[in-house]
Amino acid sequence: MRLLPRHEIQSLLLPAITLAVVLAPIFWINPNTMSYFGLGLLLNLAVPMILASMAQLCIIAVNDLDLSIGAFVSLASCIAVTWLPEQPALGIAALIGCVLLYAAIGALVEFFNLPSIVVTLGLSFVWGGWALILLPMPGGATPEWLQDIMNLAIPVVPTPIVYALAIAAAGHWFLMRSAPGVRLRGAGGNPKAVVRSGGSVARAKAVMYGLAGVLGILSALSLVGITTSADANIAQRYTLLSIAAVILGGGSFIGGKVSPIGATLGAITLGIAASFLSFLEIAPKWQIGLQGAILIIVLSLRMLLSRRGERQ
Amino acid sequence: MNKSKLALEQRPWAWSFIGAVLLWLATLAVAGGEAAFNIGLSALSFGALMVLVGLGQMLVVTTGPGNIDLSIPSAIGLTGAMAMRAMGGDDGGILAGLGVALAVGVAIGVCNYLLIRLLQIPPIIATMSSSFILQSLAIHVGQGLKITPPQLLSSFASGWLLHLPLLAWLVLAIALALAWILARTLFGRFLSAVGQNARAAWLAGIGVERIRCLCYVLCSVFAAACSLLIAGYSGGASLDMGNEYLLMSVAVVVIGGTSVSGGRASVAGIWGAALFLYFTNTLLNVMGLSAGGRSVLSGLIIIAVIVLSGRRRQYR
Numbered sequence: 300m301r302l303l304p305r306h307e308i309q310s311l312l313l314p315a316i317t318l319a320v321v322l323a324p325i326f327w328i329n330p331n332t333m334s335y336f337g338l339g340l341l342l343n344l345a346v347p348m349i350l351a352s353m354a355q356l357c358i359i360a361v362n363d364l365d366l367s368i369g370a371f372v373s374l375a376s377c378i379a380v381t382w383l384p385e386q387p388a389l390g391i392a393a394l395i396g397c398v399l400l401y402a403a404i405g406a407l408v409e410f411f412n413l414p415s416i417v418v419t420l421g422l423s424f425v426w427g428g429w430a431l432i433l434l435p436m437p438g439g440a441t442p443e444w445l446q447d448i449m450n451l452a453i454p455v456v457p458t459p460i461v462y463a464l465a466i467a468a469a470g471h472w473f474l475m476r477s478a479p480g481v482r483l484r485g486a487g488g489n490p491k492a493v494v495r496s497g498g499s500v501a502r503a504k505a506v507m508y509g510l511a512g513v514l515g516i517l518s519a520l521s522l523v524g525i526t527t528s529a530d531a532n533i534a535q536r537y538t539l540l541s542i543a544a545v546i547l548g549g550g551s552f553i554g555g556k557v558s559p560i561g562a563t564l565g566a567i568t569l570g571i572a573a574s575f576l577s578f579l580e581i582a583p584k585w586q587i588g589l590q591g592a593i594l595i596i597v598l599s600l601r602m603l604l605s606r607r608g609e610r611q
Numbered sequence: 612m613n614k615s616k617l618a619l620e621q622r623p624w625a626w627s628f629i630g631a632v633l634l635w636l637a638t639l640a641v642a643g644g645e646a647a648f649n650i651g652l653s654a655l656s657f658g659a660l661m662v663l664v665g666l667g668q669m670l671v672v673t674t675g676p677g678n679i680d681l682s683i684p685s686a687i688g689l690t691g692a693m694a695m696r697a698m699g700g701d702d703g704g705i706l707a708g709l710g711v712a713l714a715v716g717v718a719i720g721v722c723n724y725l726l727i728r729l730l731q732i733p734p735i736i737a738t739m740s741s742s743f744i745l746q747s748l749a750i751h752v753g754q755g756l757k758i759t760p761p762q763l764l765s766s767f768a769s770g771w772l773l774h775l776p777l778l779a780w781l782v783l784a785i786a787l788a789l790a791w792i793l794a795r796t797l798f799g800r801f802l803s804a805v806g807q808n809a810r811a812a813w814l815a816g817i818g819v820e821r822i823r824c825l826c827y828v829l830c831s832v833f834a835a836a837c838s839l840l841i842a843g844y845s846g847g848a849s850l851d852m853g854n855e856y857l858l859m860s861v862a863v864v865v866i867g868g869t870s871v872s873g874g875r876a877s878v879a880g881i882w883g884a885a886l887f888l889y890f891t892n893t894l895l896n897v898m899g900l901s902a903g904g905r906s907v908l909s910g911l912i913i914i915a916v917i918v919l920s921g922r923r924r925q926y927r
């Protein structure tokens with residue numbers, strides 16, 4: 300059995316080339332970055348970003364959009380540095396509660412036919428406000444075991460790359476290969492067909508939103524494992540960056556078309572945009588602009604390629 | 612009873628006004644007469660700013676399902692920085708500042724539209740990408756900028772006319788004009804047609820793309836105008852002054868009864884929703900909630916309102 304069908308390899312070509320184009324100048328200017336240590340540093344913050352993008356991917360797969368994931372990762376980070384070390388039972392209960400709430404929102408969005416953008420925008424205020432109540436000032440302390448997991452020294456291959464590969468492989472296997480994953484994506488691809496074959500779109504959305512909540516929590520745990528403390532706005536920018544990563548990776552809003560491997564590549568590309576600028580000695584103020592430019596360029600290329608594909 | 616129910620169903624915007632009035636009465640009960648009166652006046656000022664941005668978002672949303680402008684906050688940030696730079700804090704520079712703000716607004720709207728059209732991508736992605744670039748530009752332009760707005764702009768933005776804020780009169784005039792345009796002119800009817808069924812509108816010979824383009828441009832221009840007024844009202848432009856206006860613009864559109872799937876706009880509802888949201892926030896403030904608690908509750912209220920206005924989905 301082939302690992303990836305041909306059309307999936309083709310659709311991954313563009314995200315892979317984009318990543319290579321951003322990486323090449325960094326390697327060129329400073330070959331040291333190619334070492335075990337250099338890559339580890341370069342990709343240090345990639346893991347939480349990839350997990351947040353996977354959370355967003357779950358939502359986009361069912362044709363919705365989550366504008367609250369950044370605020371949610373911030374909240375989970377705050378819980379992880381306040382309740383989790385001191386009152387583990389309360390912390391774990393709160394995190395489970397968040398996942399259930401996420402799932403309930405998913406069912407609600409489907410049941411009442413609500414615009415997910417508006418609902419999650421409102422939700423972002425709930426998460427953000429709660430985070431502010433928990434941690435009014437930046438601080439807190441990350442549990443030791445989290446720091447140990449993130450600082451684990453895996454031999455030969457840099458740790459963040461191992462984690463990234465594991466996340467991409469797990470996401471690909473579950474969503475693209477396993478039977479439940481395909482059924483869940485069906486709720487985005489063809490909800491009518493799901494309903495006619497006796498399935499429930501509301502249940503599928505609840506599961507996907509719940510999964511997004513779980514991935515958001517994992518993103519937060521990995522984030523505070525690296526930063527060792529948190530603040531109420533620590534991950535706000537993940538909201539838009541995660542959407543950008545999914546789109547860069549070949550995802551589209553219509554028909555639940557997503558690619559976990561592509562989104563991983565997209566998240567890494569956006570994550571190293573900052574390093575790219577500092578190696579080229581460009582002021583960091585252009586970082587977010589570069590991320591926007593990458594998005595526009597990749598989308599233009601994709602449009603040109605698909606147009607050529609139609610002509611052939 | 613049935614008659615009044617029918618009347619309400621035909622006027623979805625009425626709910627937002629009922630909510631706003633109830634909240635104001637609650638404020639009256641909690642804070643007393645004078646405070647509630649002052650809160651009402653400041654609601655007109657802040658509400659006017661929200662309405663201005665909301666009207667633009669309403670036009671974009673009305674052009675059809677999936678249309679939304681996420682670049683409003685960064686458009687506000689960039690316009691504020693550029694206009695303040697052009698005016699240089701001097702009354703004589705006001706015309707230049709207005710010109711710059713208008714030009715920036717038009718340029719952002721055209722760019723957004725072209726991205727959507729040429730790349731054939733969902734408006735959310737297009738306006739998000741452009742907002743990334745606008746943010747970088749705004750940081751670039753606004754770096755180390757500490758210019759107070761010209762005296763004339765400040766006194767205009769915080770001025771009074773006939774016992775009401777000048778700002779409220781201005782936005783009321785804009786809202787009335789827009790309501791008239793939407794209800795009575797060809798453009799308004801065409802916009803409804805495009806939002807309800809773009810293909811049918813195209814087959815009927817309506818310039819669908821021209822109308823979409825115009826709506827995106829108007830949205831950015833309203834954001835640009837709002838940026839000038841915020842800068843004048845609060846005594847200076849800052850890069851993040853537009854941040855809260857993304858949620859606000861979308862929330863006032865939805866709560867105000869404008870159809871999210873397009874084709875049905877409600878100008879009056881934007882006013883009602885803006886007042887509703889402002890009263891919610893101040894009421895929670897008066898009741899002594901912290902910033903975090905206010906945020907949680909207003910988020911929940913927005914979700915609750917949207918759920919209440921939702922309809923069961925049926926797949927046939």
